[in-house]
Amino acid sequence: MRKQRLSQSVPPETDGEQQEGQNDPSQSTNTVPQGPPDRKKRRQNVLRAGLAVVAGRAAGAISRRLHLGGGTSVVGIVAQRIYPEIIEHMAAQVEHGSVIVTGTNGKTTTSGFIAAILRDSGLRVWHNREGSNLMRGVASLFVIRAKPNGQLRRSGKRAISILEIDEATIPQIVKALEPRVAVFNNLFRDQLDRYGEVDSIISHWRQAISQMPASTTLVLNADDPSIAYLGTGFNGKVLYYGIDDPSLDLQKQPGDNEQYQVSDARTCSNCGREYTYSLRFYSHIGHYHCTSCGLQRPQPDIRVIQVQLDSFDHNRITIEYIAQKYEIIVPLPGLYNVYNALAAITASLAVNTDWQPIITGIEQSKPAFGRGELIQAEDKTIRLLLAKNPTGFNEVLRTLFSEGIARHILFILNDNIADGQDVSWIWDVDFERVVGHAQTLVISGTRALDLAIRLKYAGIPQKKMTIIPHMPLKSERDKRQTRQQRGAHKKQKEHQTSPTSEQITSQIANSYGLKSALDTALKQTPVGETLFIVPTYTGLLAVHRELEQRGLTPHFWEGKEV
């Protein structure tokens, strides 16, 4: 009889199902034992959790079988429908608690570093991966590690969960679980149409932090003024990290003096006066103080005193912590990845990790999905560098050209919902850097034309760009079709292969879509050289899918612990 009820209640009418169970006296005596109300409730919760686990995992299996996707988020969606407090229920069972990681840029890389470090320290690490940083992704993470009785595997012993959390999801996650460590890495403008303005994110975070218990340790970037200010007034422990290497100042970077920098935290969080910088590394990241109210960058507890670039993806950093120095190699490109490593190290110290696993964890890390990832394509190399907002893009460009070598580049600009539908931000990116540094340049994506105009106004001659939009204009297609209908069969073929003189798209390549963009870019890259692909988020997914189909990379979700 219970089995029957189970299978009936998989659809989301769980509330009704529960009421039915309470009202029907014959059943309640069987399934719900009489007792104090809280015990009764707990028993109910265990049942619902079990049900949620079974239903979620079934849905995931079906989704995978039908090739609807990785089937990771559907697990969480279904489980949450059945038991909205599933995260709360499960997270409480994890012995070493949860580390949450957020920020505009570097969430995936930072949480990847933390996971690697803690794994090396001997803990069982449960880590939500790429693209599952909303509530449903977190729910999935737990559900796929739970048994049908609603208990985590091995009751969560020696386990710790590392949760990468979307900026806008922080208030919800903080309601659902008490984080042991909360890492706030940075805050830049990103997808204004989706997240709203930077100020509104900060006020949501501030509110979320006020709800955290004093047992939580905040790990904050001292060099990002709006992040550092989150620590003021917090009851629990706060650990700051920062960089103290004056040679990284923008003023001292060759050719960088007149570069355009978008600052997303110009004014003092305390009094509203403009910050003064003694050192500025990029955007609003640096050593700042307020001349009006005296607000200062907090002294970092963990600081990098030297950054040395050995090669493109080999940053040698020296860290100082409680009068001890440690040298670590960060195997990823760019100063932003030094910050990510530093955030991860600080978070690991906050859960009392030794230095040995910290060093091995960082040094042996592989780039996360699309974040500097290397792919071998026969006799050429592809490097994927995700860039999804002005500061991220600026830093990718700076890193790309840091060695002064001209590169082979494929830009992909999409404006799907996950990318942000407003592409105005490309005008805040310093594409002027690309001038003279692109050996070959292909531009693709749903907004290829917007990006091409941006590059044109940056001063790149149109002849140097190959523009491959995702599809031709419909009116051009129609025109060609009617001509085809009128013409004979032979002519029809000619028209398909050679463009008509009337077409205004003459300067734009007559091929469309990502596939041909990738082909063209690879063809333009000489044997033995590297093609740098810089996509927005959905562009990255599309490139990966394409590379998978060519057998160059494993399946996107294969690496996931499903």
Next chain:
Amino acid sequence: MSDGFTQPLTLTLGHLYPDQLNLYGDRGNILTLRRRCQLRGIELRIVGLGIGDALAPDEYDMLFIGGGQDKEQAPVAQDLHEMKGIGLWAAIEDDMPVLAVCGGFQLLAHYYRPAEGPDMQGLGVFDAWTIHKGARTARCIGDIAIRWNGQTLVGFENHGGRTYLGTAKPLGKVLKGNGNNAEDYTEGAIYRNAYGTYLHGSLLPKNPHFADYLIKLALQRKYRSEFHTDQGTPEEFNGHIHIDQVPMDGSQQLERIADNVGAHLLPLDDVLEWEAHASLLERLGLHSEVTAVLAAQRMRKG
């Protein structure tokens, strides 16, 4: 035209509050104006006018004001009243071209009424006002196309406030999108040569005709003629004024010639710009507009 001398034309653009109001790719508008001037040999100087800087109308030929975060608009509104108001008014009454985008547009209208809290006073250049109806009313977000001057303008809009026009003329009629308030199909506002709009994305790169229109207005205003003559057909403008004789009154001569050529800016290669313009129209389902744009482009190419 033998032994005359040539003199390069210069324009000065005042960029209001570049640090405070820079949220929606406003830099694209500035870069576009600069580049389109440069390609015609016109020197466009850009002067940033921050909080506390005065605005002397004689020093500028064109003004731009962008959009920003709510927090940053309040000090800007105050500065606009206390520091720049008189200068800005004088400039506008003297027909200076002014482009105000998004937050800048709201600041040049009468007031901005937030869902909570006190009104933010604007300058009242446009007889219009903006009301934020609270978090429950959806923001106006998305691609937009409007009809302006018999042509189309395309862009992206993202605003919470709804703007209502009093006697102000709209910039254009909404073809697809929300516009000022998602109710009456108006978009933006015009007063003399001041243009307010919600279109960004950025606005000018994909609307080269509108960018050139603003440049022309500035050129005509700066070098306007006091006497209209019929000195042959106007030459196509290449950024230099050719002066046949060393004039007695050099400035007057200069003005006259610029007036002629100002209306005929050297056409540029805008294939990419129009292609992007057309592709946005197509996304919005405005197929007849796409055809019109492509036909006009073919005409331009000859």
